[in-house]
Amino acid sequence: xxxxxxxxxxxxxxxxxxxxxxxxxxxxxxxxxxxxxxxxxxxxxxxxxxxxxxxxxxxxxxxxxxxxxxxxxxxxxxxxxxxxxxxxxxxxxxxxxxxxxxxxxxxxxxxxxxxxxxxxxxxxxxxxxxxxxxxxxxxxxxxxxxxxxxxxxxxxxxxxxxxxxxxxxxxxxxxxxxxxxxxxxxxxxxxxxxxxxxxxxxxxxxxxxxxxxxxxxxxxxxxxxxxxxxxxxxxxxxxxxxxxxxxxxxxxxxxxxxxxxxxxxxxxxxxxxxxxxxxxxxxxxxxxxxxxxxxxxxxxxxxxxxxxx
Amino acid sequence: xxxxxxxxxxxxxxxxxxxxxxxxxxxxxxxxxxxxxxxxxxxxxxxxxxxxxxxxxxxxxxxxxxxxxxxxxxxxxxxxxxxxxxxxxxxxxxxxxxxxxxxxxxxxxxxxxxxxxxxxxxxxxxxxxxxxxxxxxxxxxxxxxxxxxxxxxxxxxxxxxxxxxxxxxxxxxxxxxxxxxxxxxxxxxxxxxxxxxxxxxxxxxxxxxxxxxxxxxxxxxxxxxxxxxxxxxxxxxxxxxxxxxxxxxxxxxxxxxxxxxxxxxxxxxxxxxxxxxxxxxxxxxxxxxxxxxxxxxxxxxxxxxxxxxxxxxxxxxxxxxxxxxxxxxxxxxxxxxxxxxxxxxxxxxxxxxxxxxxxxxxxxxxxxxxxxxxxxxxxxxxxxxxxxxxxxxxxxxxxxxxxxxxxxxxxxxxxxxxxxxxxxxxxxxxxxxxxxxxxxxxxxxxxxxxxxxxxxxxxxxxxxxxxxxxxxxxxxxxxxxxxxxxxxxxxxxxxxx
Numbered sequence: 001x002x003x004x005x006x007x008x009x010x011x012x013x014x015x016x017x018x019x020x021x022x023x024x025x026x027x028x029x030x031x032x033x034x035x036x037x038x039x040x041x042x043x044x045x046x047x048x049x050x051x052x053x054x055x056x057x058x059x060x061x062x063x064x065x066x067x068x069x070x071x072x073x074x075x076x077x078x079x080x081x082x083x084x085x086x087x088x089x090x091x092x093x094x095x096x097x098x099x100x101x102x103x104x105x106x107x108x109x110x111x112x113x114x115x116x117x118x119x120x121x122x123x124x125x126x127x128x129x130x131x132x133x134x135x136x137x138x139x140x141x142x143x144x145x146x147x148x149x150x151x152x153x154x155x156x157x158x159x160x161x162x163x164x165x166x167x168x169x170x171x172x173x174x175x176x177x178x179x180x181x182x183x184x185x186x187x188x189x190x191x192x193x194x195x196x197x198x199x200x201x202x203x204x205x206x207x208x209x210x211x212x213x214x215x216x217x218x219x220x221x222x223x224x225x226x227x228x229x230x231x232x233x234x235x236x237x238x239x240x241x242x243x244x245x246x247x248x249x250x251x252x253x254x255x256x257x258x259x260x261x262x263x264x265x266x267x268x269x270x271x272x273x274x275x276x277x278x279x280x281x282x283x284x285x286x287x288x289x290x291x292x293x294x295x296x297x298x299x300x301x302x303x304x305x306x307x308x309x
Numbered sequence: 310x311x312x313x314x315x316x317x318x319x320x321x322x323x324x325x326x327x328x329x330x331x332x333x334x335x336x337x338x339x340x341x342x343x344x345x346x347x348x349x350x351x352x353x354x355x356x357x358x359x360x361x362x363x364x365x366x367x368x369x370x371x372x373x374x375x376x377x378x379x380x381x382x383x384x385x386x387x388x389x390x391x392x393x394x395x396x397x398x399x400x401x402x403x404x405x406x407x408x409x410x411x412x413x414x415x416x417x418x419x420x421x422x423x424x425x426x427x428x429x430x431x432x433x434x435x436x437x438x439x440x441x442x443x444x445x446x447x448x449x450x451x452x453x454x455x456x457x458x459x460x461x462x463x464x465x466x467x468x469x470x471x472x473x474x475x476x477x478x479x480x481x482x483x484x485x486x487x488x489x490x491x492x493x494x495x496x497x498x499x500x501x502x503x504x505x506x507x508x509x510x511x512x513x514x515x516x517x518x519x520x521x522x523x524x525x526x527x528x529x530x531x532x533x534x535x536x537x538x539x540x541x542x543x544x545x546x547x548x549x550x551x552x553x554x555x556x557x558x559x560x561x562x563x564x565x566x567x568x569x570x571x572x573x574x575x576x577x578x579x580x581x582x583x584x585x586x587x588x589x590x591x592x593x594x595x596x597x598x599x600x601x602x603x604x605x606x607x608x609x610x611x612x613x614x615x616x617x618x619x620x621x622x623x624x625x626x627x628x629x630x631x632x633x634x635x636x637x638x639x640x641x642x643x644x645x646x647x648x649x650x651x652x653x654x655x656x657x658x659x660x661x662x663x664x665x666x667x668x669x670x671x672x673x674x675x676x677x678x679x680x681x682x683x684x685x686x687x688x689x690x691x692x693x694x695x696x697x698x699x700x701x702x703x704x705x706x707x708x709x710x711x712x713x714x715x716x717x718x719x720x721x722x723x724x725x726x727x728x729x730x731x732x733x734x735x736x737x738x739x740x741x742x743x744x745x746x747x748x749x750x751x752x753x754x755x756x757x758x759x760x761x762x763x764x765x766x767x768x769x770x771x772x773x774x775x776x777x778x779x780x781x782x783x784x785x786x787x788x789x790x791x792x793x794x795x796x797x798x799x800x801x802x803x804x805x806x
Binding site for chain 1: 643645657669
């Protein structure tokens with residue numbers, strides 16, 4: 001109980017917000033809008049799962065937004081050329097993994113700081129995409145949206161995919177040795193190395209992993225609209241990092257889990273509709289997000305100061 | 310006679326429960342070179358930290374030129390003209406030599422304009438004065454270790470200090486720079502500066518110093534003029550006590566050789582031409598002073614800094630060790646020196662710490678088996694008598710001695726043939742120390758080959774079946790266990806044994 005206090009407190013905050021909404025704006029809970037809200041967050045959740053791993057390894061990846069855009073546009077173009085979804089999906093995932101591997105190689109093998117490496121990838125991919133596409137939209141063939149299913153069925157597929165991944169990865173992080181390596185490398189890479197774990201390999205794979213998940217997230221986003229706009233994924237990195245940090249993953253590595261990240265993501269995602277339902281101007285959304293992040297970081301700071309004593 | 314430049318009276322310093330200094334008297338006269346000598350952990354560093362104001366003493370008085378100093382802080386020490394050259398240069402690597410000197414020597418306010426031409430000229434003059442051939446515009450990061458040390462020396466010279474402390478200043482210097490340093494010391498003495506000189510090299514002390522104070526177990530055991538004492542006398546003062554502790558005796562005779570080294574060396578870590586053998590059931594002690602190359606040798610054996618030449622054989626098989634994974638798979642275990650940094654992961658649960666190196670064996674089917682992990686952890690907690698709240702308690706909640714046992718458990722779990730222990734009882738209380746000694750002996754009796762690196766002279770002499778003494782990166786002597794501490798110390802100091 002005490003061990004998961006941080007995660008439980010985020011969950012508590014989320015429940016409090018939901019309770020408040022239930023009392024003040026019960027309309028929030030009407031099924032269709034709620035499902036749409038959750039579906040919209042499904043790609044973000046998938047990327048956040050990867051980000052949690054990266055941050056637990058004491059690295060960061062701020063290029064996910066750009067990778068997301070590039071994967072979206074490429075997948076959209078392939079689909080528009082008539083590729084079946086069964087081929088577009090692995091192509092998008094593979095492309096994301098490739099970018100991830102590039103980041104991972106620079107960070108793990110050449111030992112460059114991940115914030116600089118992924119900043120460079122972020123800017124390069126974003127500008128490269130602008131240059132090539134000149135801001136053009138990609139119109140998607142009909143069979144892409146909702147995978148050719150009805151809207152509700154498509155939404156359910158997306159949401160269950162995201163949740164399935166979350167559960168599978170959370171279990172793996174706890175029950176597979178590889179998961180433990182991630183924590184060990186994030187807390188103390190040198191001790192891990194002395195114990196026969198290969199920190200460089202772990203770091204490389206974690207970057208490949210988040211890249212692949214970003215490619216998957218891009219596909220999940222693609223299926224929600226009739227066209228791909230090139231600005232999709234802008235700011236995704238901040239959203240994802242915020243969710244993970246609010247959820248109790250320590251930015252200094254080695255601590256936190258996916259459930260916390262999930263709760264953090266939902267908490268942040270609730271802000272915008274909550275404000276709408278409470279008739280507060282939407283401009284306040286970012287301010288509330290900022291306040292929540294600040295609160296989480298302060299809580300972590302106080303905690304680590306306490307445990308250092 | 311006028312009052313001494315610096316006088317310490319009955320200075321006491323405790324770190325937690327450890328009594329680092331127990332009432333030390335020390336005098337430094339103007340124009341003298343006063344050597345400070347003692348084993349590792351005798352209190353030399355603590356004494357220096359008190360003189361430079363880095364640590365406040367818990368008792369005793371400090372007098373400078375007859376004036377009682379109530380509170381000696383680093384800033385006060387600086388205004389009083391106390392300067393220190395440490396073993397490792399502490400310069401700003403991204404700044405030039407002249408900028409480094411200016412930063413150290415300018416006592417101006419933060420917003421004052423800096424006259425760079427003057428600073429450059431001054432730096433050039435200072436470097437010329439000590440005879441160093443270093444450009445004032447060179448960035449410090451591109452200087453070699455000895456060159457950086459010379460810049461440090463220039464700093465101290467330029468500060469016009471009246472009391473200069475040199476802590477093993479020649480450790481990183483080559484012959485040529487050593488002579489420059491000696492000239493600087495003579496120069497300082499001529500100008501009435503008091504120099505406190507710390508070194509393990511006895512020949513250096515005899516060549517440079519006027520008087521010597523020997524510290525042992527946090528106490529001064531005597532100050533002598535160097536013309537009144539010889540090397541043997543100094544060593545006797547340093548070692549002094551008889552080995553009073555009782556160490557567990559071996560119950561079985563050593564078996565077949567497990568590890569044999571033939572002319573092993575590594576250029577990067579300065580280890581050269583090391584040859585010895587360790588047998589099953591034997592504790593092979595590695596003694597020597599800090600920086601003699603013992604940890605470096607251990608790192609070679611664990612594949613952390615691969616050997617450049619020589620032959621390493623384990624159980625008859627010649628090994629090419631280039632990574633810890635290889636070392637582990639061949640049955641070599643290494644419990645590193647600094648357990649706070651590289652031994653126990655403080656945030657991870659005890660059981661996870663213990664199983665860290667054996668995931669492949671304990672979980673052959675990928676899935677972690679928490680039951681098996683817990684059972685294994687409980688076995689080791691019982692076998693090593695680890696005091697803890699339970700196997701899921703985080704590593705950080707344990708005392709030093711128990712953390713050491715956890716680090717040991719992790720490596721015993723790999724079922725090694727050769728166990729390398731680097732300072733296993735450093736910072737551990739007396740009770741836990743005895744316990745760890747018993748565990749080490751029991752492991753050897755069970756047939757493990759053990760290399761025990763220890764700077765604690767009684768420990769390495771009392772625990773080892775044979776003692777390899779290292780100095781300056783190579784093995785100087787192999788002595789039988791229970792040897793006379795003076796013989797061991799003489800070998801470690803590199804004097805003729």
